[in-house]
Amino acid sequence: MNSLNSPWAAHFIQTGAGNNQSFEQAGALTLENIKTLFAECDKPYSGLPPSALKKAIYSSDLSQVQPLEKVIEQTNRLIAKNSIMVQHPHCIAHLHTPPLISSVMAEFYIAALNQSMDSWDQASSATFLEQFIVDWLVQTFSLGADADGVFTSGGTQSNLMGLLLARDWFANTHSQHNIQQDGLPEYGHKMRIICSDKSHFTVQKSASLMGLGERAVVCVKTNQQGQMDIDELQQTIEALTAQDLLPIAVVATAGTTDHGAIDDLHGIVTLCRQYGLWSHIDGAYGGALMLSEKHKYRLKGIESADSVSVDFHKLFYQTISCGALLVKDKSNFSSLLYHADYLNREGDELPNLVDKSIATTKRFDALKMFMTLKSVGAQTLGEMYDKLIELSAQVADSVKENDHFELCCEPLLSTVLFRLSSHYQGSLSSGEFNQLHQTLRLQLLTSGDAVIAETKVNGKLYLKFTLLNPCLTLSDFDSLFAKIESHAKLLTNKAL
Structure with a gap:
């Protein structure tokens, strides 16, 4: 039986000419509803009381199946009209940007093509495009010829990966211990990660997920502007060492959530080199300044960091979610490599991005950056x-x-x-x-x-x-x- 004769064919996008009338109609109706929504928007939120909104959503009967056109209309009336409108001038709370049209258009392709970014045979052109954008990124951040990176869901995942690589790197260089194979070393309880008291909470969260515990994070005080005190940092490193503890990494921040503060990246990275620590820079917010001819000097030192988090769904104006982790020495990704016959087959000449990712299935978010760089610049x-x-x-x-x-x-x-x-x-x-x-x-x-x-x-x-x-x-x-x-x-x- 031809697949187009299936009773479920109208629910899917079909290949072949003239087989997508339902897709075309649904797309046109959705687009028209969204256009009207923005045209009529005069407030950043509808003003519907939270209790009333919850009641309306929970009253939806999921067992009552309706034509997609009616579902689209209901979605527009109940969900879209009661959403936070990030495009409104008075929506100005969080690191939550209005997306560029180029990024929204890329989402059409990403959703319809549904590429899975783990193996080349699931994402042929997409694999090469992500690596192409990563290569542009490491060049833009001047990380050097041995640098590499991978797209992530955002700063939380990027920070976790950066600190995970730092932990494994330290164990290997300190005692040739392989955490991937043997778990935490006997001195794992002595490992310490240093950050400022204005660093993102994901530093503590990452330490917990990595088995080190939140108490493994030591916070250094900041000045009135929210910037890390360099002298205090050096004293903290020396004090921890004197207590027979093991500082493994320092997290500097380029754009704190509270103040937008940028730490002295050059000074922090220099201290890390001096004491043999991994330097990770959380550039989720301020890392975008690398594109500013007027302000990129404020990121001096980022080019020497061991790892850098970048969020594209912040000041690169991409739709959520979209981020990347960049590393100065791509060999450090080896601690994430795990052989699976069905994904990274031995002898293949084709790249499989799962080799440097903690995620297996991953979205084709690099397309958003590609279309933005090509259309906006x-x-x-x-x-x-x-x-x-x-x-x-x-x-x-x-x-x-x-x-x-x-x-x-x-x-x-x-x-x-x-x-x-x-x-x-x-x-x-x-x-x-x-x-x-x-x-x-x-x-x-x-x-x-x-x-x-x-x-x-x-x-x-x-x-x-x-x-x-x-x-x-x-x-x-x-x-x-x-x-x-x-x-x-x-x-x-x-x-x-």
């Missing part, structure tokens, strides 16, 4: 970052000139931290004043007026803008500040 991306950094400084100035707010510190990248000025505090205690900021942020979100973030610095809770959309202008913030002031006044009157 690295230079234009760099100019977007220059605009964001300039705008962030202007927004910080606006905060300083506004009697309703006070600035935490000058922005280093594109993050602006601020809080309500002291006249809003009145008789509130410090804890109650912090709670007021939390309530304010939540009210802005659930009303649909604005999506902003919060964080704590030295016990004080600050509101946070993360500027990622290069299309924003200073006037967008005038109206946003007005919304914050309006909600703050109402809450303060209630509190007092």
